[in-house]
Amino acid sequence: DSGVTQTPKHLITATGQRVTLRCSPRSGDLSVYWYQQSLDQGLQFLIQYYNGEERAKGNILERFSAQQFPDLHSELNLSSLELGDSALYFCASSERRDSYEQYFGPGTRLTVT
Amino acid sequence: GQSLEQPSEVTAVEGAIVQINCTYQTSGFYGLSWYQQHDGGAPTFLSYNALDGLEETGRFSSFLSRSDSYGYLLLQELQMKDSASYFCAVRDQTGGFKTIFGAGTRLFVKA
Numbered sequence: 001d002s003g004v005t006q007t008p009k010h011l012i013t014a015t016g017q018r019v020t021l022r023c024s025p026r027s028g029d030l031s032v033y034w035y036q037q038s039l040d041q042g043l044q045f046l047i048q049y050y051n052g053e054e055r056a057k058g059n060i061l062e063r064f065s066a067q068q069f070p071d072l073h074s075e076l077n078l079s080s081l082e083l084g085d086s087a088l089y090f091c092a093s094s095e096r097r098d099s100y101e102q103y104f105g106p107g108t109r110l111t112v113t
Numbered sequence: 114g115q116s117l118e119q120p121s122e123v124t125a126v127e128g129a130i131v132q133i134n135c136t137y138q139t140s141g142f143y144g145l146s147w148y149q150q151h152d153g154g155a156p157t158f159l160s161y162n163a164l165d166g167l168e169e170t171g172r173f174s175s176f177l178s179r180s181d182s183y184g185y186l187l188l189q190e191l192q193m194k195d196s197a198s199y200f201c202a203v204r205d206q207t208g209g210f211k212t213i214f215g216a217g218t219r220l221f222v223k224a
Contacts, residue, residue: 002155033212042200043156043214056211090155098210100146100163104155 003027004105006091012111018079021108025072025093031055032074033092033102034066043090049074050097078110086112115139115205117215124221125191133186133218135201143204145177145184150217151197159186159199188220196222 003026013019025032034046045058049068060066063081068074078085088109092102117137125131135145144163148156160168162177162184174187188195198217205211 002157035214042216043202045211045213048211058211092156098143098204098206100144100161100204100212101158102212104157106155 002103002105004091004093004103006089006105006108008108009106010109010111012113013081014113015081015083017081017112018077019081019110021076021078021089021091021110023074023076023091023093023105025074025091026103029093029095029103030072031094031097031099032068032072033094034060034074034076035090035092037088037090037107039087046076055097081112083112086110115203115207115213117201117203117213119199119201119215119218121216122219122221124223127191127193127222127224129191130187130189131191131220133188133199133201133220135184135186135215137182137184137201137203137215139203139205139207139213141205141207142179142182143206143210145175146202146204146212147173147175147186148200148202148214149197150200156200191222193222193224196220 005024030051035043046060048056088107092104119135147159150156160175177184202214
């Protein structure tokens with residue numbers, strides 16, 4: 001158990017809908033990272049927040065947005081969902097702003113039908 | 114742009130040694146990490162190299178050659194539980210410190 005929690009564990013929704021994924025980092029960690037993992041694919045970096053501020057941005061679609069709240073939990077919002085958005089979404093956290101060692105949550109499996 | 118290449122699959126026998134290679138191309142290289150992911154699980158951190166050379170952590174070692182843009186993960190005394198996917202990842206400081214993951218190498222350990 002990494003200490004990172006993600007909810008929900010599974011999510012099934014229809015195309016065109018909007019969902020919110022939630023992540024709570026390990027106690028004391030200030031950085032939160034979001035990744036997308038499609039079937040049998042590597043992890044695609046989406047976005048990183050550090051202490052409430054956006055730190056780095058990867059290949060995040062405009063339909064997706066994220067934020068980190070004062071209590072350091074983070075939410076990833078996915079809107080106008082398409083079939084291709086079906087994937088595992090991982091959240092990771094680290095203590096420092098730029099850390100090579102990230103602790104991953106169990107992931108949220110999103111299925112868009 | 115940034116890219117990483119690693120073999121898609123490797124098969125080895127229990128008790129043997131296996132090496133998983135990773136070559137990368139990135140403009141703002143800052144370090145190479147390795148993660149393990151079992152089926153249905155979350156990635157877990159294994160090792161990190163910022164400087165050239167070998168880092169050893171128990172049965173696992175990782176090597177980096179920055180001049181060759183190359184690294185590898187060495188797994189010794191293979192156990193069945195080592196069957197998993199292994200990802201190399203580079204820390205790239207271009208446009209903010211992003212972690213770019215390779216597509217992963219699926220390791221099958223046979224009895």
